[in-house]
Amino acid sequence: MAALDQLTARRREVLLLIAEAHTNAEIAARLGIGDETVKTHVSRILTRLDLRDRVHAVAYAHVRGIVKRKPR
Structure with a gap:
């Protein structure tokens, strides 16, 4: 997790949104x-x-558990 600690809170948020398959435009709109x-x-x-x-x-x-699986 040391590498992940190098990211700012905002960049961790962007990484999560990328992992949830959001486009750049969707991420921009969501985060303003x-x-x-x-x-x-x-x-x-x-x-x-x-x-x-x-x-x-x-x-x-x-792999690192940043994205939580949603129950089906």
């Missing part, structure tokens, strides 16, 4: 920030966690 800001957050998340792309970020979030 601009699309470019979301792109910056995504880029920094990938860099800090040494992830290749959004798909890798989704897997990372699920």
Whole structure:
């Protein structure tokens, strides 16, 4: 979890929303920030966690329990 600790609370929030399959536009609207800001957050998340792309970020979030499974 040490790598995850490098993220700000906002970036952890963006990571969760990415893992829940939200688009950049949806994340921007939900958090009240601009699309470019979301792109910056995504880029920094990938860099800090040494992830290749959004798909890798989704897997990372699920494996580490960042995303809680919703009951069926």
